[in-house]
Amino acid sequence: MVIRTQVLVVGGGPAGATAARRLSESGIEVILVEKDLNHRKPCGGGIASTALEELEIPRNIPHRTVNTIRFVSPSGRKLDIPLEGGKILVVDRRAFDSLLRSLAGASGAQVSEGEFAGFQSRDNKDSKLRSRVLINGEPGIIESDYLIASDGVNSRVRSSLGLKSSGYVFTLSCPVEGLESDACEFWFGSEHAPSSYSWVFPRVDRDSHLPEALSPSAGWCSVGTGISYGNDARLFFERFLKRLNLNGSQVKAARGYKVPSWKNGLYNVGNILFVGDSATQVMPFTYEGIYYAMKSGEFAAEAIINKRLSLYRKLWRRRFLSRFMLMRTLESVFLRSDSGAEKMFDMFSRAEVQEASMRLWLRKDAGRGSLFSYINLFRKFLH
Ligand SMILES: Cc1cc2nc3c(=O)[nH]c(=O)nc-3n(C[C@H](O)[C@H](O)[C@H](O)COP(=O)(O)OP(=O)(O)OC[C@H]3O[C@@H](n4cnc5c(N)ncnc54)[C@H](O)[C@@H]3O)c2cc1C
Secondary structure (H helix, E strand, O other), X not given: XXXXXXXXXXXXXXXXXXXXXXXXXXXXXXXXXXXXXXXXXXXXXXXXXXXXXXXXXXXXXXXEEEOXXXXXXXXXXXXXXXXOOOOEEEEOHHHHHHXXXXXXXXXXXXXXXXXXXXXXXXXXXXXXXXXXXXXXXXXXXXXXXXXXXXXXXXXXXXXXXXXXXXOEEEEEEEEEOOOOOOOEEEEOOOOOOOOOOEEEEOOOOOOOOOOHHHOOOOOOEEEEEEEOOOOOHHHHHHHHHHHOOOOHHHEOOOEEEEEEOOOOOOOEEOOEEEOHHHHOOOOOOOOOOXXXXXXXXXXXXXXXXXXXXXXXXXXXXXXXXXXXXXXXXXXXXXXXXXXXXXXXXXXXXXXXXXXXXXXXXXXXXXXXXXXXXXXXXXXXXXX
16 A cells, blocks of 8 residues: 655654644645554653743643752752743653644644654655555555654664664663652762763642543652663662662662764755654753754754755754754763762852853743853853
8 A cells, every 4th residue: 555645754752743733734745653652752851831832832731840950969969940931841741742743633744653664665766755654553655755754762764774873871760659859850970870960850740630541650750860871771770769768669660761962964864854863953961852853843844845955954053053062062071070060060059150051941042142151151160
């Protein structure tokens, strides 16, 4: 069976669902295939409220509104940074991703449970892409003018084209019972998160109108740790649990997942556009990826709508390149060692650094001017 469409979107996470929504809003014919419509990606689920406003995403899903970021230094010093001008929303990823897909469906995209299995043949004379897909277990071919690869860090589209998989930080995370926190906490220390950080995120509020199956992580804090090298992920994770004084009975089974390390450069290969984690677009240092996945989906859609694929790269670089480069530099300065993390802690203790950082983080659209004044602020302190 061969199905024809203008755009095939592979993967229905934040990147793919946003691309599908924007394309179908412009009247473009889209099929989105998501291999598991009930998938709950292991994720902190933290998003700036301003990002939701920018992308016109309603908040009618289980979430928790958080007003404070907490840093804990390797030596145990704690610092609370209040959020002003916006909040963090902690969402349940299963509910959030299905909300985004339903917005795409409401705009006209055809959303199906299906898995991209590879390309049929790439030596055809016309420029059509022929993808092998399994829909409800049945093999089929989808023929499209464009394909958006939004299938995450282990992208099958990427490997089908023979592209190298991305570098990554490995994470282990799980829900925890009996731990309460009202802040998004970031814990630093090479003992449990070498060159990275560990986190505690508050529980998502349970929505009494929804069946429990839709928000089973509600009522539980989530904790996790990032490990940038080595095979001892479990050991580092256990050290973090120990630092939190948690015992085994409070902890649900931990799940491992990769966060891609950003590498500038992969936007498209011919009519195949890479967005979100498949293109490694996760902010260095913070590992914030949901917003950037949605924005890359939007930019890729814009490029297809305008029939000018180079526009995708241009829009992304204009908006985010300096930000990503800055965060990569800060990551290498502050996360390399415990003394670097203590120094960062000292800097963030100052009101003007807190204020500038939160402004930049919450104001995603802040231009180069704000970015340069931020860089100057850091320079001043580092000297
Ligand atoms: C432990 C952890 C915590 C994180 N915490 C945060 C956080 O608090 N805030 C934040 O902003 N970011 C966070 N991130 C990063 C964030 O989760 C990702 O950057 C974001 O989900 C990327 O979105 P995406 O749509 O590109 O990919 P994904 O969300 O990974 O979606 C890819 C989709 O493609 C589907 N798929 C895969 N293969 C196929 C196939 N062959 N055919 C069809 N479908 C396929 C998958 O089922 C999946 O639904 C975290 C990541 C991890 C691992």
